[in-house]
Amino acid sequence: MKTPAIEIKDLACTYVSEDGKNEEHYTAVKDVTLNIAEGEFVSIVGPTGCGKSTILNMTAGLLQPSHGTIRIFGEPLIGLNRRAGYMFQAENLMPWRNALDNVIAGLEFKGVPKSEAEKSGKQWLRKVGLAGFEDRYPHHLSGGMRKRVSMAQTLIMDPDIILMDESFSALDIQTRQLMENLLLDLWSAKKKAVLFITHDLDEAISMSDRVIVMSAGPGSHPIGEFVIDLPRPRDVTEVRADPRFVALHRAIWSVLREEVLKGYERQSQRRQGK
Numbered sequence: 001m002k003t004p005a006i007e008i009k010d011l012a013c014t015y016v017s018e019d020g021k022n023e024e025h026y027t028a029v030k031d032v033t034l035n036i037a038e039g040e041f042v043s044i045v046g047p048t049g050c051g052k053s054t055i056l057n058m059t060a061g062l063l064q065p066s067h068g069t070i071r072i073f074g075e076p077l078i079g080l081n082r083r084a085g086y087m088f089q090a091e092n093l094m095p096w097r098n099a100l101d102n103v104i105a106g107l108e109f110k111g112v113p114k115s116e117a118e119k120s121g122k123q124w125l126r127k128v129g130l131a132g133f134e135d136r137y138p139h140h141l142s143g144g145m146r147k148r149v150s151m152a153q154t155l156i157m158d159p160d161i162i163l164m165d166e167s168f169s170a171l172d173i174q175t176r177q178l179m180e181n182l183l184l185d186l187w188s189a190k191k192k193a194v195l196f197i198t199h200d201l202d203e204a205i206s207m208s209d210r211v212i213v214m215s216a217g218p219g220s221h222p223i224g225e226f227v228i229d230l231p232r233p234r235d236v237t238e239v240r241a242d243p244r245f246v247a248l249h250r251a252i253w254s255v256l257r258e259e260v261l262k263g264y265e266r267q268s269q270r271r272q273g274k
């Protein structure tokens with residue numbers, strides 16, 4: 001069997017917070033075991049606050065697990081995950097750089113000569129539908145255009161793994177579906193392992209090869225795994241009318257629904273300090 005791109009074993013994360021007097025421990029995730037194959041597109045869905053971002057941040061190497069291991073293409077993850085590119089919900093463009101200079105920032109940092117980086121940057125801006133926008137600064141681009149620049153900025157580095165945390169959730173629905181289709185097009189041209197975090201079950205099903213459902217926290221862990229056997233290439237809007245999509249949605253929601261309700265209840269108990 002091929003070595004997985006991401007191999008997560010018995011992972012746990014306990015946050016410790018202090019208010020000056022007391023130390024509070026909160027185990028967000030526990031017993032998380034999960035593999036993602038090379039080129040596989042996997043989404044994690046779960047109730048709000050269940051620890052989806054916690055898992056992603058540990059896989060990115062931005063957060064140290066309290067327990068368990070993460071292997072990247074067979075190698076234990078130590079420090080930052082250098083084989084991964086990230087796309088988060090928040091804007092990460094540098095406002096003082098134009099679109100092209102934002103796209104090539106990572107290449108420049110790696111020491112790629114400017115002319116070579118610019119040539120590649122222009123190609124990437126074309127791929128994401130922004131040819132002619134090279135000189136525009138982020139504040140002169142729409143939210144959707146800024147996301148396209150971010151996507152080019154991530155993919156130009158040719159990472160073997162792409163980690164995405166609610167990357168499109170701030171966009172309006174039409175722009176969001178355009179971005180989802182664009183991502184699928186780019187992904188199918190050069191398949192990378194994708195770990196995609198989303199609140200949106202429709203988005204998870206329409207994009208993924210596999211959807212993992214997490215339980216409500218504390219100690220959140222996977223409680224369901226669904227293979228999405230919808231044919232590719234997919235159009236994320238059209239695929240939603242496919243009877244198989246509807247059946248998968250029903251099956252996954254039957255597992256997720258109860259956890260969502262538990263998640264709301266536990267969060268409100270936590271807020272009240274119960």
Ligand SMILES: Nc1ncnc2c1ncn2[C@@H]1O[C@H](COP(=O)(O)OP(=O)(O)OP(=O)(O)O)[C@@H](O)[C@H]1O
Pocket residue numbers: 015016017026028046047048049050051052053054055199217
């Ligand atoms: N630094 C921290 N200190 C203490 N608790 C934290 C910290 N970061 C996250 N948490 C808690 O850990 C739990 C998991 O958080 P996380 O952001 O990973 O969940 P999520 O599933 O991504 O949330 P959402 O769906 O709302 O984006 C939450 O209950 C959160 O309040």
